[in-house]
Amino acid sequence: MTTPYSTTTLPAPARFLLLGDSHAGCVGRAARQAQLPFVGGPVGSGRDFLGPFLGADDGDGNGDGRDGGDGDGDGDLVFRDAAVGRLVREFLEQLGVSGFAGLGVPLVCTFGLSAHTVATRQNWDVHRDRHGAVPERFLHSRMFADLVRASVRGALAFYGRTAALGLRVLAPMPPQRVPGMSDPAVFFAAQDVIGNELGARGVELIDLRARVTDGTGHQRPVFCQPDDTIHGNLAFGRLVVAQLLDAGL
Template structure:
């Protein structure tokens, strides 16, 4: 699901801009239910924000009517660019450089996509397992960084613009297409890379997982294998409020 949560003027000054993949959906629903004013929502699927997804903001029309991107963050995909432009218009800013509220974002955090089993078959041992030593290696970290290089470039630019960015870790759910060991190891690499770029990681794992590190059913969307439900979204929103949003 990639439908945006809000493109209309909120019932009060917006507290944050929400951008992301479908994992942002439960956050938006919980914020609306709590009466917390925000703008934004999902603008694509998780895989859309792993590889490069930005263009040079100096060369691409960002839709604000002046024919260029003003050196700002400009999305390659036309529909994503349109949605983001609508969100920024509601906030009354011409670009991310003028954003006066925190950005809550889930780009690059779809570790289940990075952990797709077939991508790691070449690294398996004779037991069919990806060795723990490899998962802790510099080679593994480099492969993960390459797999999410588009998201890392995005967060490098948000840091350069001086934005406050908060990134909720996704639900700890590993679908059958993904390798669990790779999922958890890749998530750690991604989280460290985002933190190094000034992103505040919203980590609820201690509150929502069981002894295996998997998401407890009470925080899972019942009709799919990767998403969190409204209860999970409420915990994220509560944490955002605790952090001053």
């Protein structure tokens, strides 16, 4: 887990709220370097925000999240994990609001985009063919999409609730890095399913794949954090921030 941080003593008002897992770290570092005022940072690990992580009243029980599951769409967001909830409340207070319903700046968020976790090899062994590969026809099937949606149902519920609250949400696609524990074919197919689901909930995707990958679809070393196997580096974060600015933040 990356230590949370936020910019709180800047002369200009915050331009956005940043929430996410460790993939949000390079975005925050790049924004600070660019002196772009924001509040927030990483609040947990990637797998913390795949399964249900909202409180029982926030509609994560049906796995869909398009209407929040609670029927009225006007409740605020409450996190089940007390430590995460405390951090988020502190960030919101720094923005002068008591809850997401009053948020007046865009939300930049990486919840649910840890595709390498969804693509953990052993989770897909039952679907492999006699050559040990997950067949392309399965990766493009409705069953595969259903399994991916179930794997990230908590994040989908979260984005369904942000849509119900009328928030502007932008989500950077993950670095195109596939660790040894993950299946590359599943990684690439799963992130497409997740991206489509977020788009259906009104989330604006920050998609840098065409700019940061090589001919195999993997992230080029110049945009990789050299001391691990999953994260983007500061150069990658700068590209995300530049695209956020292009989007009007």
